Amino acid sequence: MRKHLSKRGKRSFQNFLLTFSLVVVLILIIILSCNSYFKTKHFIEKQRQESIQVKMDHISRELQTNFEDGYHKINNLKTNESVIQYLKDLRNKQIDSIERYNTLLNLQNYLYSVKQDNPLIDNILIVTQDSQYSSNKKKIDYIYNGMRMNEDVANNNYFVSIGEANDRIQFTKYYKDHRNESYMINDLNKKMFFGTNLETSDGRYYGTVLIFIKPEYLSDQIFYADNIALFDANYKMFFRGKQVNKIIADKFEEHKQSDNGLFLQNKDVEVYSRSIPYYNFKLIYSEQTHFYRDQMQQMWKIIVSTLIFAVVVAMISSSIISRRILQPLYQLLNTVQRYQINKNRVDSFDMNRDRRLSFSLRERFFFYFLISILLPLLLFLCIYYWQTSKIVSKDLQESFHTAHERLAHIINNDINQHEQTISQLSLNPTIQNQIISKSTEEIERELMRITQTMELNDKNIGIYSLSNELLYSTNNNQPTHLNKNFYQTLKESNRRTLYFFEKDGFDNVTIILGRPIFSVTDFSKKIGFITTEIDNSHLVQSYSIIQGLNFDTFILDTKGTIVSHQDGSKIGSIYEKVNNDNSLSFSTKIGGIDWVLTSKYNYSDIQKQVNQLFLNDLYLLLIILLLILLFSYWVSKRLLKPFGQLNRLINLFDLNGSHYTVLENLSGIDEVDLLSRNFKKMMDRMDDLIHDTIESNKERIRLKYEKRELQINALQSQINPHFLYNTLDNLMYLVESEETEKSVDMIYSLSKLFRFITSREQSIIRIQDELAYTKTYVTIMSYRFDNFQCIWNIDKNVLNYKTLKLILQPVIENSIQHGAKMTKKNVTIEVGCEVKNDTLVFSIKDDALGIDQDRLLEVQEQLESDSIDKAGIFNVNSRIKLHYGSQYGLNIDSKKGEWTRVTIVIPAVK
Numbered sequence: 001m002r003k004h005l006s007k008r009g010k011r012s013f014q015n016f017l018l019t020f021s022l023v024v025v026l027i028l029i030i031i032l033s034c035n036s037y038f039k040t041k042h043f044i045e046k047q048r049q050e051s052i053q054v055k056m057d058h059i060s061r062e063l064q065t066n067f068e069d070g071y072h073k074i075n076n077l078k079t080n081e082s083v084i085q086y087l088k089d090l091r092n093k094q095i096d097s098i099e100r101y102n103t104l105l106n107l108q109n110y111l112y113s114v115k116q117d118n119p120l121i122d123n124i125l126i127v128t129q130d131s132q133y134s135s136n137k138k139k140i141d142y143i144y145n146g147m148r149m150n151e152d153v154a155n156n157n158y159f160v161s162i163g164e165a166n167d168r169i170q171f172t173k174y175y176k177d178h179r180n181e182s183y184m185i186n187d188l189n190k191k192m193f194f195g196t197n198l199e200t201s202d203g204r205y206y207g208t209v210l211i212f213i214k215p216e217y218l219s220d221q222i223f224y225a226d227n228i229a230l231f232d233a234n235y236k237m238f239f240r241g242k243q244v245n246k247i248i249a250d251k252f253e254e255h256k257q258s259d260n261g262l263f264l265q266n267k268d269v270e271v272y273s274r275s276i277p278y279y280n281f282k283l284i285y286s287e288q289t290h291f292y293r294d295q296m297q298q299m300w301k302i303i304v305s306t307l308i309f310a311v312v313v314a315m316i317s318s319s320i321i322s323r324r325i326l327q328p329l330y331q332l333l334n335t336v337q338r339y340q341i342n343k344n345r346v347d348s349f350d351m352n353r354d355r356r357l358s359f360s361l362r363e364r365f366f367f368y369f370l371i372s373i374l375l376p377l378l379l380f381l382c383i384y385y386w387q388t389s390k391i392v393s394k395d396l397q398e399s400f401h402t403a404h405e406r407l408a409h410i411i412n413n414d415i416n417q418h419e420q421t422i423s424q425l426s427l428n429p430t431i432q433n434q435i436i437s438k439s440t441e442e443i444e445r446e447l448m449r450i451t452q453t454m455e456l457n458d459k460n461i462g463i464y465s466l467s468n469e470l471l472y473s474t475n476n477n478q479p480t481h482l483n484k485n486f487y488q489t490l491k492e493s494n495r496r497t498l499y500f501f502e503k504d505g506f507d508n509v510t511i512i513l514g515r516p517i518f519s520v521t522d523f524s525k526k527i528g529f530i531t532t533e534i535d536n537s538h539l540v541q542s543y544s545i546i547q548g549l550n551f552d553t554f555i556l557d558t559k560g561t562i563v564s565h566q567d568g569s570k571i572g573s574i575y576e577k578v579n580n581d582n583s584l585s586f587s588t589k590i591g592g593i594d595w596v597l598t599s600k601y602n603y604s605d606i607q608k609q610v611n612q613l614f615l616n617d618l619y620l621l622l623i624i625l626l627l628i629l630l631f632s633y634w635v636s637k638r639l640l641k642p643f644g645q646l647n648r649l650i651n652l653f654d655l656n657g658s659h660y661t662v663l664e665n666l667s668g669i670d671e672v673d674l675l676s677r678n679f680k681k682m683m684d685r686m687d688d689l690i691h692d693t694i695e696s697n698k699e700r701i702r703l704k705y706e707k708r709e710l711q712i713n714a715l716q717s718q719i720n721p722h723f724l725y726n727t728l729d730n731l732m733y734l735v736e737s738e739e740t741e742k743s744v745d746m747i748y749s750l751s752k753l754f755r756f757i758t759s760r761e762q763s764i765i766r767i768q769d770e771l772a773y774t775k776t777y778v779t780i781m782s783y784r785f786d787n788f789q790c791i792w793n794i795d796k797n798v799l800n801y802k803t804l805k806l807i808l809q810p811v812i813e814n815s816i817q818h819g820a821k822m823t824k825k826n827v828t829i830e831v832g833c834e835v836k837n838d839t840l841v842f843s844i845k846d847d848a849l850g851i852d853q854d855r856l857l858e859v860q861e862q863l864e865s866d867s868i869d870k871a872g873i874f875n876v877n878s879r880i881k882l883h884y885g886s887q888y889g890l891n892i893d894s895k896k897g898e899w900t901r902v903t904i905v906i907p908a909v910k
Helices: 002-078 081-091 097-116 151-156 173-178 215-221 246-255 290-325 327-342 361-426 429-437 440-451 484-492 536-549 603-615 618-651 670-736 740-757 767-784 809-818 853-863 872-884
Strands: 121-127 132-134 193-199 205-213 228-231 237-240 261-265 269-276 281-288 461-465 470-473 498-503 509-518 526-535 552-556 562-565 583-590 595-602 764-766 788-794 802-804 827-836 839-846 889-895 899-907
Touching: 002 121, 002 193, 002 205, 002 215, 002 269, 002 281, 002 290, 002 361, 002 618, 081 097, 081 193, 081 205, 097 121, 097 132, 097 361, 097 429, 151 193, 215 228, 215 237, 228 246, 237 246, 246 261, 246 269, 246 281, 290 361, 361 429, 361 461, 361 509, 361 526, 361 536, 361 583, 361 595, 361 618, 429 440, 429 461, 429 509, 429 526, 440 470, 484 498, 484 509, 484 526, 509 536, 509 562, 526 536, 536 562, 670 740, 670 767, 740 767, 764 767, 767 788, 767 802, 767 809, 788 809, 802 872, 809 827, 809 839, 809 872, 809 899, 853 872, 853 889, 872 889, 872 899
Parallel strands: 788 827
Antiparallel strands: 121 132, 121 205, 193 205, 228 237, 228 281, 261 269, 269 281, 461 470, 461 526, 498 509, 509 526, 552 562, 552 595, 583 595, 764 802, 827 839, 839 899, 889 899
């Protein structure tokens, strides 16, 4: 049985240390986990918000650029002399049909060339009094002929949004008379367009120009167009991407959200809004949160799994270390156990001495807590850092990829614009005819006309004959002949755009895009070549968008040749990819010439950012390490405190010394050796002291109860003479007053009352009996004083409860002697009794003179006194406390000139 208890005690102490270590480990890990989680979450959220802002900035910029371009085009067409001349010629009835047809064709080609620059433009339409001219042969109903734009359209940058046409256009009377449901289908009120009137400087009207916007083109032209929805100034939606829920768009339109920022957030999506200033458009951007939510869930999985692993390690390490550290204590317990069984005291303590390096118990506990807490914590941090860095790296890669895609989109649009320019010019019939006739003046005149609508000022356009002679160039420094290799390549090519780059001695590179020009009459016949130039510095300036991310950005062709690079010396060389290259790279195809934009990032720099995220918390780790050291020291000291207390307690019993020999250095632990010696001395004296202690306790208890009984009897005996003196005074007064009948009645009542008082049979009676004798006393006192009355508010349920004898009469006597006797007014004494929370509460209140504050404080202090040499209410209070305990007794309260109340509290016992 004792062997079983020993093992059980051994496990208990070990489990205590294990539990203690685990609790501390859990607390520290939870603190670190929460700190790291929220910091990582903040970092990822910051990266995500920055990415969203970058996307929205780019989308806003592209939208504003496209719509500003539409404004410039409509503004140029408003007073365009070429267009007005075309309209004059078409109105001239004297020209023949062939010339009219050519004029019409030239006007349509011209409108088409204006439209080609901006993919957002669906159609350019000129509406006159009797006809319509379109860039793509799309026309509106003839009843709109003769319409004019109101003057206030110019104040709105010539822009007419959906639902505004009826208020912005002056319609003809014919339109108003013939407009019906059939015309509502293609109603201009349902379209979005730029509009202005074609007028000469003298105010002569020639027609109205309408540039229709086709929002569907945004899907291909705008960066992340699938994630956006666009609203006009009146909150009417005119574009919605594939990933924008219609419910979200309708909700935005309904609430007319005007504040920029987060508009809507739920489990799967976040929606942001922004105003585009130029036309007061509203942009909403919808961001799917699946990736972000998955990252946070993965973070929690890492925390939970790593926490479980750390707890398992803590349990195993704590168990192994504690078993080693506590071995001396277990040896002591086994020794004491053998002593109790064998009664062989000397042999039981004759243990083998530990000759190895000895440590104090405090040092052992200190190293135990230090190792058992620090080891799991370090493992947790290592695993958590390793796993979390993967998530952060993945998030950074996603951010870098977004920046790369944005750059690819910008460069792609720029290169496509150059391609479209030379493609459009190569298809121009006038230019083709002039190339054939080699009329440089006509080519220059046509290009100048085109420049009015197309942004060619910043583009170096060169037109060469089939024999490689420069016919015209917008650049005075244009070479007179193309590079032979490039010229030969263009001669052998079809309608594709090709490239060639030139490098000067300072590594300044110019990229030349070129394509052949085919005859308008014979599509298989080349008649010349057209080129445009892209300065590498212009592309490098675009690369600066992601320069803050330290990207190495360049453009490769299909052969791996570097076409554009920040370092001009590398252009023209072959890009060699290193197999063991520790870098992150993204590649995106751009333009129609099979170029690939590549962004390369050193992966070690990503790791630096990840490390920086966690190194910022290094101070927290140092603080925790310091706390662990202090905690280990404090706990080890705290655990030894009970041993020290036990030693001091044992020494109290060391009265006569020990006759047994104690061996020194039994275990090599000072505290354990001291405990064993003192514990052995304690056992030597235990048997002798137990008997003496029990006997002395019995004698002490007997004397205590005898003293208590004498005190109660003494208090009881004090009641008799005190009461007798007061009663005889009253009787003497009646006799002197010659009130014989009252005197006889009073003597009878007094006799009855004194039999009750002097009875020694019992000190505990029923409340019913106590009330009967108290009322007898009140009857006696009424013969002497006629200015008081007693009101008895006694709950019938308390009559059978027990009470100490004679506790009410002295209190009522006190009310009469110090109240009714001292005044001429009628005094009412209210006596109540009720049960409250297992106690009986008596209340005796009179409305006589009351007690002043100083005297009341004096009486209350006397009630707290333990003296038994008292009478009246003090006697009652002392008897109650002696009989029931100090928590019961009597309390007095009063207000001078108004009332006095005495409250008695005793246990409620039936």
